[in-house]
Amino acid sequence: MNTKKKVGFYTLGCKLNFSETSTIARSFKDEGFERVDFNDEADIYVINTCSVTENADKRFKTIVKQAQKSNPDAFIAAVGCYAQLKPQELADVNGVDLVLGATEKFKITDYLNDLSKNDLGEVHSCEIEDADFYVGSYSIGDRTRAFLKVQDGCDYKCTYCTIPLARGISRSDTLENVLKNAKEISEQNIKEIVLTGVNIGDYGKGEFGNKKHEHTFLELVKALDQVNGIERLRISSIEPNLLKNETIDFVSKSNTFVPHFHIPLQSGHNDILKLMRRRYMRELYVDRVAQIKQVMPHACIGVDVIVGFPGETDDHFLETYNFLNQLDISYLHVFTYSERENTVAATMEGVVPKNVRSKRSKMLRGLSVKKRRAFYESQIGTKRTVLFESENKEGYIHGFTENYVKVKTPWNPELVNTLHEVELTKIDTDGLVRFEFLNVEVA
Structure with a gap:
């Protein structure tokens, strides 16, 4: 392969996808490719897809157009979860040349004998039992x-x-x-x-x-x-x-x-948990939160919750809201339920209208803001260790404490990728926390 070939990557979805994109990128490097930003001109673009996000197909089409704008002649490959579930749907998108399923994505460079554009997207997708x-x-x-x-x-x-x-x-x-x-x-x-x-x-x-x-x-x-x-x-x-x-x-x-845990709940009502076929009832969740707070009172606890699941009535939702409001948790990741093909829930009765789903989602997102603020307030006056990030965002550098409090201070490139002991002093108008340095760099 030509050592000057360039490759750009776009990752949709979760941390797991980001880890896998990185591994796939290293395989390209081993083959002599130069990695460039997805917005730059490249010979090949690889899009790592996600099946969880709503309107995944629309999002995918937008990203393909973005790649074509940078280089209309580029070879475009789709990998990941959506590529496994709906390979032909992605292959039919104008400009897509290659679609690889769950077992094939890590061998992508084996499929790149020729980077010329295909008239039709080529699919290599296994039966999921083979994964x-x-x-x-x-x-x-x-x-x-x-x-x-x-x-x-x-x-x-x-x-x-x-x-x-x-x-x-x-x-x-x-x-x-x-x-x-x-x-x-x-x-x-x-x-x-x-x-x-x-x-x-x-x-x-x-x-x-x-x-x-x-x-x-x-x-x-x-x-x-x-x-x-x-x-x-x-x-x-x-x-x-x-x-x-x-x-x-x-x-x-x-x-x-x-001291930071992210624990999916999905619903605060046992009837809905049963319909979801979750492997616990809400009482166990209460016990997990209590156990964490008993040994780590300063721990940050994040929660996943789904609103608008089939059969979720107003009473079910309000019980979930009140349950979360009373729990000693720190923030929420709120997901609005959306139907997925080949799932049991897609055929269930009691479909919640989309406008109701949206309203419930907004209420829980508001609760999340309140919970995060209360958690941050509880940390003011405490001594923590901050790991600083690498970006200059509008003149500030951000970082996270060990228990996931997001802090900021005026940009200083010497702080990038360093750990410092600080005392948290106040919450700024944007909701982030200010601090004072206590001593020299920790690491």
Whole structure:
């Protein structure tokens, strides 16, 4: 291949997708490609798609047009979850040359013998049952943190979710390989690793549908805590039924794992949780939050919640609202339910009108603002450690404390990718927190 060929990447969706895009990008680098920004002119554009976002097809078409604007003759490839679920739909989009499903995306350079445009999009997509092997990945790009994939796929049968159809069965990286990747990341002077996967609490299931856990999530956490050179480890999203007391207690005493948990709830009403086929009732969720706050009163807890699920009445929603209002949580990620083909929920009765879904979503987003403000206020006067980001945003540099309070101070390039002890002093008009430096750089 010509060593001067350029490739640009666009990632839709979750942290897991970002980690996989990074791994795919490294495979291009190994083949002699030069990575450029997606907005720049390139010979090939790779779009890593997501099936969770609403109007995924419209979003995809917009991104393809963006690539064509930069270079009308560029070769355009689609990979990822939407490419697995609706390969032909993406292949039919004007300008798309190649669509790769779940098992093929990591071998994309094998399909690039010729970068000339195709009259029709070429599809290489497996039956999802064939996605039974594991490919490890991690993202490096943002200098301050990396996303480390430890697990893929899901064995849960939530009635609204297409992820098992897009990513296959639950399977994990080996502990040995996770630790190797973590060490590689630490050698790049990256201060924080975020653990990611589809269902990371299920970590330990082997390849080929082996349901036996080689290691537990707690064993993974304990092993990663011993990796030299990593200042911070953050658990991304973990199911409440898989977040055990032993893990919470370990994090509370850990030097590197930070007091921040993101725990999907989806609904605060048990009737809706049953319709969703979630694996817990709300009482367990209350218990998880109480357990975290007991050993880490300063911990940040984020919550996923879905509004407008089929069968959700006004009473159901108000109960969810009140339940969340009373819980000692820090912020919400609110998702408006949208129908997905080949899911049980798409055929359920009690469809909630879209305007009602939108209204409920707005109410919970308002509650999230209130919760985040209350959490930030509770942290004023405390001493925390901040990891500073790399962007200059309107003359300010931003950073996050270990318990995920977002702070800002006037731009200073010397602060980029450094950790400093600070005292949080006040909340600014934009909702971010100001601080005073306590001493010299921590790391």
